[in-house]
Amino acid sequence: MSGPTIRRGGVGSTSSGTFVLDAEFVLRWVVEAAARIDEQRDFLTQLDAAIGDADHGVNMQRGFTAAVATVQSSSDRSPGSLLEEVGKTLIYRVGGAAGPLYGTGFRQIGVTISEAVTPDGEVLLSALRAGLGGIQALGAAAAGDKTMVDAWEPAVAAFQRTLEAGGETEEAARNAAEAANAGVEATLPLQARKGRASYLGSRSIGHQDPGATSTAIIFGALERALRRRP
Amino acid sequence: MTALFAAGDRRGTIQSVDRAARILRVLGSSPRLGVTEISDRLGIAKATVHGLLRTLEQQELVEQDADNGKYRLGAAMLQLGNSFLDNHELRARSLMWAGSLATRVGEAVRVGVMNGETVLIVHHVFRPDNSVQILEVGASIPWHACALGKAVVAFDPPSRRNALLGANLSPLTGRTQTDPSVLRTELEDVATLGVAVEDQEAVVGEAEIASPVFDHRGDPAGAIGVVGPVERLLPDGPSPELIAAVREAGRGLSRDMGAGRFAARD
Numbered sequence: 001m002s003g004p005t006i007r008r009g010g011v012g013s014t015s016s017g018t019f020v021l022d023a024e025f026v027l028r029w030v031v032e033a034a035a036r037i038d039e040q041r042d043f044l045t046q047l048d049a050a051i052g053d054a055d056h057g058v059n060m061q062r063g064f065t066a067a068v069a070t071v072q073s074s075s076d077r078s079p080g081s082l083l084e085e086v087g088k089t090l091i092y093r094v095g096g097a098a099g100p101l102y103g104t105g106f107r108q109i110g111v112t113i114s115e116a117v118t119p120d121g122e123v124l125l126s127a128l129r130a131g132l133g134g135i136q137a138l139g140a141a142a143a144g145d146k147t148m149v150d151a152w153e154p155a156v157a158a159f160q161r162t163l164e165a166g167g168e169t170e171e172a173a174r175n176a177a178e179a180a181n182a183g184v185e186a187t188l189p190l191q192a193r194k195g196r197a198s199y200l201g202s203r204s205i206g207h208q209d210p211g212a213t214s215t216a217i218i219f220g221a222l223e224r225a226l227r228r229r230p
Numbered sequence: 231m232t233a234l235f236a237a238g239d240r241r242g243t244i245q246s247v248d249r250a251a252r253i254l255r256v257l258g259s260s261p262r263l264g265v266t267e268i269s270d271r272l273g274i275a276k277a278t279v280h281g282l283l284r285t286l287e288q289q290e291l292v293e294q295d296a297d298n299g300k301y302r303l304g305a306a307m308l309q310l311g312n313s314f315l316d317n318h319e320l321r322a323r324s325l326m327w328a329g330s331l332a333t334r335v336g337e338a339v340r341v342g343v344m345n346g347e348t349v350l351i352v353h354h355v356f357r358p359d360n361s362v363q364i365l366e367v368g369a370s371i372p373w374h375a376c377a378l379g380k381a382v383v384a385f386d387p388p389s390r391r392n393a394l395l396g397a398n399l400s401p402l403t404g405r406t407q408t409d410p411s412v413l414r415t416e417l418e419d420v421a422t423l424g425v426a427v428e429d430q431e432a433v434v435g436e437a438e439i440a441s442p443v444f445d446h447r448g449d450p451a452g453a454i455g456v457v458g459p460v461e462r463l464l465p466d467g468p469s470p471e472l473i474a475a476v477r478e479a480g481r482g483l484s485r486d487m488g489a490g491r492f493a494a495r496d
Contacts, residue, residue: 053361054364055361097436
């Protein structure tokens with residue numbers, strides 16, 4: 001337990017020092033993500049149809065449905081190894097480019113948490129940053145290339161800024177989700193520089209990136225998973 | 231975006247034609263644009279843009295939306311694009327070969343030609359599984375990131391190959407080969423094997439196996455290749471059946487292009 005902190009949240013909120021990164025949290029995050037992807041499936045597919053294969057929504061739904069089943073059926077109670085399992089499931093079940101990218105992202109998140117002694121908000125931040133690193137290593141994408149990095153990178157930055165300013169993990173996740181959404185909006189006027197959309201030329205301009213959009217959904221789910229704590 | 235719509239080299243060219251061409255390109259990048267937006271994006275005075283648009287409209291190269299007065303590309307552009315494809319010898323001759331290759335292997339097939347440092351896709355047969363796919367005809371892929379490009383460049387004259395290896399080799403994924411010396415060795419292997427393989431070098435999760443196509447002079451005219459999910463195309467490297475199918479399509483298409491037995495690298 002950490003020492004006394006200024007509590008900016010309401011009753012029941014905790015500082016990043018006492019945030020519990022456990023198997024229950026992993027389940028809440030993945031269930032939230034799957035539920036929100038279910039809702040947004042057609043929207044994601046519609047975004048993808050403009051510059052991709054029109055399968056992003058369906059692929060993500062299949063992958064996250066499988067990820068929920070993986071977490072629910074696992075007897076493993078270690079949050080790190082559960083998230084590594086989620087990553088493996090996403091690689092095989094999402095398919096396309098999103099499968100390997102999200103799969104690597106979640107595996108890196110899991111590995112980082114597995115290595116931590118006491119998983120707290122700081123560890124979650126490191127894990128999210130490692131996830132971004134895995135995605136960037138695989139896709140060679142930087143911010144502004146019109147990919148999921150355009151949502152993931154500002155989300156990690158906002159998470160970090162909040163913790164550095166003494167904010168709680170919940171607040172950090174809320175700011176991260178907001179930053180991810182703003183990142184998605186910012187992809188609209190861009191021309192894709194990575195992925196299939198990049199060589200289809202300027203057709204991508206004026207379209208919101210489906211990968212950045214699903215990343216924002218995942219960060220939205222993270223915020224909700226942290227908010228809805230028993 | 232700026233490079234795409236930048237003014238061309240002015241020497242020996244007509245400025246108004248250059249500007250009209252840039253207007254067409256900027257309209258190709260957006261669903262609809264108004265005169266002011268075009269003027270802002272290209273840095274050309276509104277009155278000039280207006281005059282050029284009216285001229286292009288008379289030629290049906292652009293259309294004006296009756297509701298909001300904004301412009302978009304006109305129907306004549308489609309006719310011009312189709313004429314380009316119809317008059318393209320490799321594309322015309324590839325239709326049958328590409329179709330039968332796609333049926334044989336159950337994956338998508340693309341035919342491409344070199345256009346500067348990129349491969350221009352001139353024909354694309356969808357994966358025959360009724361799934362929604364996006365037509366890639368007209369796509370422009372950096373040569374070093376796709377099997378089609380490597381298949382052609384491996385058989386290019388050394389001077390051309392060296393020039394391409396010395397040019398920009400930026401990554402499209404973490405697996406794109408950007409080291410010219412490694413790429414050179416890979417091209418030597420392609421020349422020996424007769425097929426080029428690409429493993430997620432253009433798009434994460436996607437692979438391609440391509441064979442060069444030769445013309446009547448024995449020069450590489452382009453390439454034909456199978457493209458699809460990496461786990462299906464390269465489960466354990468490319469299967470001998472897949473290589474054989476791609477190679478046969480390349481040889482058959484080369485023969486149809488007038489390549490002799492020697493030139494077709496039989």
